[in-house]
Amino acid sequence: MAPLKFQGWLGKTPEAAKGQMEWGEFEPKKWTEDDVDIEISHCGICGSDLHTLSSGWGPTPYPCCVGHEIVGKAVKVGKNVKHIKEGDRVGVGAQARSCLEADCPDCSTGLETHCARENVNTYGSVYPGDEGKSYGGYADYNRTNGHFVIPIPDGLSSADAAPMLCGGVTVYSPLRQNGCGPGKTVGVVGVGGLGHFAVLFAKALGADRVVGISRKAEKREDVLKLGADQYIATEEDSKWAASNTRTLDLIICTVSSAKMPMAEYLSLLKPKGTFIQVGAPDGGLLPAINAFILIGNGIKVGGSFIGTPQEIQEMLQLAVDKNVRPWIQERPMQDANKAIVDMEEGKARYRYVLVNENYGKH
Structure with a gap:
């Protein structure tokens, strides 16, 4: 397949949190056979996005593409990823990788979210070595380690599933x-x-x-x-x-x-x-x-801090079984700057979800 063109809304300074993100290309993390590339159809807006864009929780490694409530279609799946296949509807939450080593006291006991050896956020993190940075879901594509890519069950719309992921x-x-x-x-x-x-x-x-x-x-x-x-x-x-x-x-x-x-x-x-x-x-x-x-x-x-991939799967299935439907408002991806300003002003009732105009019909 032709190389994917990774582009999205980039925050380049703390002013981005005031609705001044800029659309542009970015270089995703270096591909490994543990990764999955996702064509993004929906991405929820989380308060964490605003804190990160403004460097509110510490210095952000700009440029940064935020968004960690990602839903879309798996379009490239690494050979080492066994639970996802190309074409699957999948999601990514707030974590993109932990060390995942067998001797890790956290990862080996289902506490990946608290891994002390390696904890890479879905956006705004720098990977160890020369793998690059993590970029989030206000974009056309996302690349994340397959362990943190979750199948979305039938019976739950992509727009409803997205904000559940964080x-x-x-x-x-x-x-x-x-x-x-x-x-x-x-x-x-x-x-x-x-x-x-x-x-x-x-x-x-x-x-x-x-x-x-x-x-x-x-x-x-x-x-x-x-x-x-x-x-x-x-x-x-x-x-x-x-x-x-x-x-x-x-x-x-x-x-x-x-x-x-x-x-x-x-x-x-x-x-x-x-x-x-x-x-x-x-x-x-x-x-x-x-x-x-x-x-x-x-x-x-x-x-408490986010949730593990297993908890996300449990939660999504509970949402299907009990017909849990969040109160969301869909916003076009192209209007992301206005949407984050509205979010900061407390206008969301109760969660905004960006819909990618290119892929949001999947």
């Missing part, structure tokens, strides 16, 4: 890892792109009660339509913390703010309850936590 699994993983299911009550702090997935998957996993928690009452109707049993508006519902003390087994927090009312959130947990942080603020700082709140109630506080 946004969905980022909350699905901690829900599964922390016992969400029948008999549990779950709170979701911040019902935006991530949080709306947390409501959907908490219900799909069988939680008895799901409570959406956000600052303003304006999302109440939406969150209840998503399947939540209750909604708390922290800036408008009087005595919300006192009224809901010790009612939740698990809280998933998607908010990335150093100013959130952490003590009040923790007061919502039952004794031995668990608070899991998934939102990642610029600078990394969260509000101080009073040790006596943890000690007095036996509360556990932790964090």
Whole structure:
């Protein structure tokens, strides 16, 4: 086949996050027989894209093509990749490679996302040696290690599947890892792109009660339509913390703010309850936590990071089995600059998905 022409929306300075990406060609990582080339039909917009474009989480190796909620068609498959064949509909999430060595304490135990030896993001990373850089999905093509390329099951549209590959699994993983299911009550702090997935998957996993928690009452109707049993508006519902003390087994927090009312959130947990942080603020700082709140109630506080390929496959199948459908708005790939500005302004309800005009009909 003729060589593929890799081109996409490139961020060249932090100003790119303000809608100043430029369309252009880029050189993908050097091809190996472990890789898969994907003709991109859809790519979700994630908050991580904006943080990276602006160098909010640290210096970005510009030029950078963001996008790690990629769905498309496998058009070239390395000889060492056995679970994908050319023509398959596939997806890629936020991770492009780990060391995958048999003696790795992380990769050998299904913890590829935490590999300390090698952890390459789908975009904005430099591969070891001379393999080049990773480029994401605001583009026509993507090249990723086959281990992190996931078959998309029938029964799930490409547009629905795309934002699940990062946004969905980022909350699905901690829900599964922390016992969400029948008999549990779950709170979701911040019902935006991530949080709306947390409501959907908490219900799909069988939680008895799901409570959406956000600052303003304006999302109440939406969150209840998503399947939540209750909604708390922290800036408008009087005595919300006192009224809901010790009612939740698990809280998933998607908010990335150093100013959130952490003590009040923790007061919502039952004794031995668990608070899991998934939102990642610029600078990394969260509000101080009073040790006596943890000690007095036996509360556990932790964090969670994306999800493994196995978890992504489980999540996608659950979405098919339980008819989980995210609330998305499709945007043309050519309008990516406007879409990221709208995303930053909080206009998404609740996830934007870019549709490639060239390949989006597949």
